[in-house]
Amino acid sequence: MSGTALRVEGLRVAFGPVQVLADVNLTVPERSFTAVLGASGSGKTTLLRAVAGFERPAAGLVELAGQAVDAPGRHVPPERRHIGYVAQEGALFPHLTVAGNVGFGMRRSRRSAARIDELLDLVGLAGLQRRYPHELSGGQQQRVALARALALSPSLVLLDEPFASLDAALRTSMRADIARVLRAARTSVVLVTHDQQEALSLADQVVVLRQGRVAQVGEPRQLYARPGDPDLARFLGEANLVPAEVRGSEAITALGVLGTEPSPWASGIALIRPEQITVSDTSDEGQGMLAVVAEQTYQGHDSMITLRPASDCGIDEVRARVPGGRVFSPGDKVMLRAAGPVPTWPAPES
Secondary structure, eight states, X not given: OOOEEEEEEEEEEEETTEEEEEEEEEEEETTOEEEEEOOTTSSHHHHHHHHHTSSXXXXXXXXXXXXXXXXXXEEOOGGGSOEEEEOTTOOOOTTSOHHHHHHTTSOTTTOOHHHHHHHHHHTTOXXXXXXXXXXXXXXXXXXXXXXXXXTTOOSEEEEESTTTTSOHHHHHHHHHHHHHHHHHTTOEEEEEESOHHHHHHHOSEEEEEETTEEEEEEOHHHHHHSOSSHHHHHHTSOOEEEEEEEETTEEEETTEEEEOOOOSOSEEEEEEOGGGEEEEOTTOOSSOEEEEEEXXXXXXXXXXXXXXXSSOSSOSOXXXXXXXXXXXXXXXXXXXXXXXOOOEEEOOOO
């Protein structure tokens, strides 16, 4: 059974009178990939810096591999935490070559051309030892920063929005490459990001931070399918929040009768993701909702359609995802049906 790479308990960080983190608890299993997801100002980078030792907590515990590095009366400096840290911009030394950057933090006894070559090969930069940072692309600079972080053979690697400055196509390929490298290195990883797709596609577990507190923790599929509240549902992806009557294990909505977990509330709202909605011709019979197409946004492999119900049902608009080859025009009438299961929450008080 694997152990724990990182444990954070009751962590509080304040900058003057402003409390940035409030009683944060987090556990990262060994050899796992954890994403800390949050909007700007949620405290995610502060959490990463506190784990690295760059910020002193006002209270709480930080343990690395079972050893306290921050606790009442104890603070282990960053250089003694055995952590690899990759900043958003890479933060390479401009006067050092690629090899010089990778080998900078290595002990003299372990600093060898063979080890540096091995690391550069691992991150896909074989043969670039003598180049300088200004001679590299943004993606290559981030790979050098990753190789430098791995050069210490760390027990934990921290990634601070490492793909934020890259263009969309490069960002996608870099995600996959860096995930492959880190899993091959068999190290534990904590990534902070504001990108929901990035967190859901890369991580074994996702920690959602909201206003300095942990709002929810879980596996990506679990969080996406069953967010803890409507605000989290919207934050984690496109969300249709529709009125529902909850009767036992059924949620009765304008888009159909959907399976749900029994709940104490009879009147509530249900979360229906766009991909759970089928768009068909109005001649299709059965339960569903007649709607009018407002607009279609083509996204390549699929399209997002915004629709407005043809009658008053308590829903202003619905968003549905369809294959990219299907073409609709504003004003087209269609039939909408949803497939469950869906989570529900009590209707907000008016």
